Amino acid sequence: MYTFHSIKELLNALVLGKDLLSEMFGKRKSFDYRYDQAVELIEESKVEALIEKGILIRNGRYLELEDQLLSFFEQILDVNEEINISLINEHTTQLKENIDYYLAEDSEHRKYKYLKAVKASLRKLGFICLRNIVDLNRNIDNTFKTEPNYKIKIKKLENFDLRRISVKQLVSITEQFLSEDELTFFATAKDDELNRITTELRLQLQEARHNLIETEKQIIDFLNQVKLQSNIIEKIRQVKYLKDQFELESKSDITDQLRKMNPLVFENRPTFPVKLSLDLLQEDETYTIIKTLSEKIKNTVKIKVPLAGAIDSTFFDDTEETNVFINLDKMKSNFSASGYHLLDFVIQYDYPKEVSFEEIVTCYCQLISLFETDFRFTDKYVTHKGTEFSVVYPK
Secondary structure: OOOOOOHHHHHHHHHHOHHHHHHHHHOOOOOOEEHHHHHHHOOHHHHHHHHHOOOEEEEOOEEEEOHHHHHHHHHHOOOOOOOOOHHHHHHHHHHHHHHHHHHHOOOHHHHHHHHHHHHHHHHHHHHHHHHHHHHHHHHHHHHHHHOOOHHHHHHHHHHHHHHHHHHHHHHHHHHHHHHHHOHHHHHHOOOHHHHHHHHHHHHHHHHHHHHHHHHHHHHHHHHHHHHHHHHHHHHHHHHHHHHHOOOOOOOOOHHHHHHHOOOHHHOOOOOOOOOOOHHHHOOHHHHHHHHHHHHHHHHOOOOOOOOOOOOOHHHHOOOOOOOOOOOHHHHHHHHHOOOOOHHHHHHHOOOOOOOOHHHHHHHHHHHHHHOHHHEEEEEEEEEEOOEEEEEEEEO
């Protein structure tokens, strides 16, 4: 087993794998943290170094935190789930031993060493008592809420009750120790800090006693609830079994029980019309309310839209629509090569469709508008069908 030679060496090892240790501590209850997961998080050489120094334990392809280190992290972070009653008894024994050493010692220097140890034990006793009660309450609550097996849940709660009794006895022993057994020591060792620690310990033990009373009530309440739920579930299972075997009516009195039952939840809810008095109806406010309600009722009426008639079958026949356009650019090119003036050209032009006189006039005007710079205008005019046109030639 690897032994650390200094605190610095231990801290350096923890810093080396801080990311891995943090992740494994968060997943400490899953018990399936694999070696390849650790290698993905940090370098394999660092993982091997942590295993070599005993911080991590490898079981095949799985890794675990070393037990002492895991317990240390849980205690420091206040997430410990184990109730360690032996610590109280152990510190009480050490306290008595150091007091005996103090009273038997003649040297003032060595007496101070034992007095310091007594103070440390007294400080730890109150903290350990309160800490165990907090852990006990947390475990009781978690067991009641998360344990799916009713038999195991009852056994765990009963075991927690036994631990509560043990903590209560240790608190009583500690209080008796402070009040009666060691009066000689407290009278001899006149120390202000010792008096302060002793007073604080008495207050902590009193708080612990009150908390244990609440813990006892909680355990009794949880046990009653669990037993009641367990009995109900057992009865439901029996009823379901009989129903599945088609023996429910023959082996039980369920028919008679259902006849005796008259639950109000299955009854129709009666409605009682409210008749307003004439005096109330004559008030303006009542009339406004009635009018508003009437409008809401009218708005909620759904108007039936008449159905449309059948669609004519000819609607689905394929139709083709063709639009014929006159290409003005092509007309302009042909006009430049024709040698006619513009009016004669548009009249004699071979259009892709039949055109009227109005459309001919439109083409005439569009060509002048679009290609004004390409035409030469003269001072002569010609008349056609009562309309006077300017004589225009191509440049």
